[in-house]
Amino acid sequence: GAVVSQHPSRVICKSGTSVKIECRSLDFQATTMFWYRQFPKQSLMLMATSNEGSKATYEQGVEKDKFLINHASLTLSTLTVTSAHPEDSSFYICSARREVYNEQFFGPGTRLTVL
Amino acid sequence: GESVGLHLPTLSVQEGDNSIINCAYSNSASDYFIWYKQESGKGPQFIIDIRSNMDKRQGQRVTVLLNKTVKHLSLQIAATQPGDSAVYFCAENMFSGGYNKLIFGAGTRLAVHP
Numbered sequence: 001g002a003v004v005s006q007h008p009s010r011v012i013c014k015s016g017t018s019v020k021i022e023c024r025s026l027d028f029q030a031t032t033m034f035w036y037r038q039f040p041k042q043s044l045m046l047m048a049t050s051n052e053g054s055k056a057t058y059e060q061g062v063e064k065d066k067f068l069i070n071h072a073s074l075t076l077s078t079l080t081v082t083s084a085h086p087e088d089s090s091f092y093i094c095s096a097r098r099e100v101y102n103e104q105f106f107g108p109g110t111r112l113t114v115l
Numbered sequence: 116g117e118s119v120g121l122h123l124p125t126l127s128v129q130e131g132d133n134s135i136i137n138c139a140y141s142n143s144a145s146d147y148f149i150w151y152k153q154e155s156g157k158g159p160q161f162i163i164d165i166r167s168n169m170d171k172r173q174g175q176r177v178t179v180l181l182n183k184t185v186k187h188l189s190l191q192i193a194a195t196q197p198g199d200s201a202v203y204f205c206a207e208n209m210f211s212g213g214y215n216k217l218i219f220g221a222g223t224r225l226a227v228h229p
Contacts (some may be wrong), residue, residue: 034216041123043204044159044219046210049212092159093216104217106151106158
């Protein structure tokens, strides 16, 4: 149990377009989900905490208008990268917290390449 | 605090040897720590965790040691195998802004040679 999926696994887009990434908890409900970004050979950096039914909490330096987060249900959070540019190319990873056990499970990641 | 953009250090070991991966964490108030393994192109995979009221925890082939005095965490892997080759991250659970969140350390690449 405790599986988190992401879709798509890989996306290539043109500069200036918007890209939506989905994160789903498949077999548990998650009030809280998290979005991380990882550049090559670097660590995971927390971008924002996504809360079901309320606004996301963004980390310092992360533009909330560029990285739109919607946590519409207890099993789905979406991250939309708006007006993407080549510097937004990265590996985006989500995680979902299973509240009862206070455990956090990670998705497989989404590789975004902006041309 | 947040992990900064550092290039990953590499630990090279011979198959069958024991590996020790170290991590320094930032917040003395962090109450829970986790080690993750990440293979290329994949998400982090849970290895072992430890709470701040403990200083040692053992799993299968892995042991985590916590030294709160110097804010240091280590992961010991016994009889390292080629399948252990990956990047290893420690993460600390931090309560900030009303939420618990995991903050990752810089990471170490483990390269196991036959």
